[in-house]
Amino acid sequence: MLCRLGIVGEGILVPLDLLDEAAALLARYKAAGKTLATAESCTGGLIVACLTEIAGSSAVVERGFVTYTNEAKMAMLGVPAATLETCGAVSEETAGAMAIGALVHSRADVAISVTGVAGPSGGSAEKPVGTVCFGLALPHRPPLTERQQFSGDRNAIRVASVRRAFHLLTHAL
Numbered sequence: 413m414l415c416r417l418g419i420v421g422e423g424i425l426v427p428l429d430l431l432d433e434a435a436a437l438l439a440r441y442k443a444a445g446k447t448l449a450t451a452e453s454c455t456g457g458l459i460v461a462c463l464t465e466i467a468g469s470s471a472v473v474e475r476g477f478v479t480y481t482n483e484a485k486m487a488m489l490g491v492p493a494a495t496l497e498t499c500g501a502v503s504e505e506t507a508g509a510m511a512i513g514a515l516v517h518s519r520a521d522v523a524i525s526v527t528g529v530a531g532p533s534g535g536s537a538e539k540p541v542g543t544v545c546f547g548l549a550l551p552h553r554p555p556l557t558e559r560q561q562f563s564g565d566r567n568a569i570r571v572a573s574v575r576r577a578f579h580l581l582t583h584a585l
Contacts, residue, residue: 426462426571433578434462434469441472441522444585449520450476450577451489451510453501453527454544455570459577474520479510485527489513502528504545504557511547511555522584523549524577530569544573548580556580 441448450460450473460476463469477488482501485491491509499505510525528544535541542563548556558580562572 425567426458426574430462430571430575430578431465433575435466437578437582438463438466438469438472440582440585442468446521446585447472447474447519448581449474449514449518449523451514451523451525451547452476452478453480453485453510453525454530455526455573455577456480458570459524459526459574462574462578475518477510477514477517485510485513489517500539502539502543502545504547504559507545507547508549508555508557509547511549511557515549515551521551522581523547524581525549526573526577528569528573530566530573532566542569544569544576546573546576546580548584550584 452459457476457478463473479485479488482496486493489510490513491506495505495509507525507527511523514523514525525547526544529535529539529541531541542561544562545559560576562569
């Protein structure tokens, strides 16, 4: 079964089990007394939208940053211009800097970031459509980063990115 999120157009379709994952993640964080922040680019706020679809999420979700442009990444999260120029917006380096920025610019205990190419255009030989980089930041530790390659259309890539972010957040506890 699919659930329709969003109020623009027809919204975004997400599998209902993704909302079950969101509820389980929130329950784990609440039980641990931890909060989280998100820094999203290619998902455009879908991670925090799935989380806040669950009643009571305000006990865990401290804030979400949607930083779709490089300028927003620099202004809101403090991502260095040199990182964006040298590595690009879709890179593990940028994802790590985004996660650190979300942690620094919030009161959260954990921050997750995602930046990628959801398509259908915008890909390159080095970073084809479906390339998504994640960052996970915890206080006093270097960020953990990874690069994934997802397949499917724009919606499928974004949903897969949310699912992976939930996985990373679950294993951060």
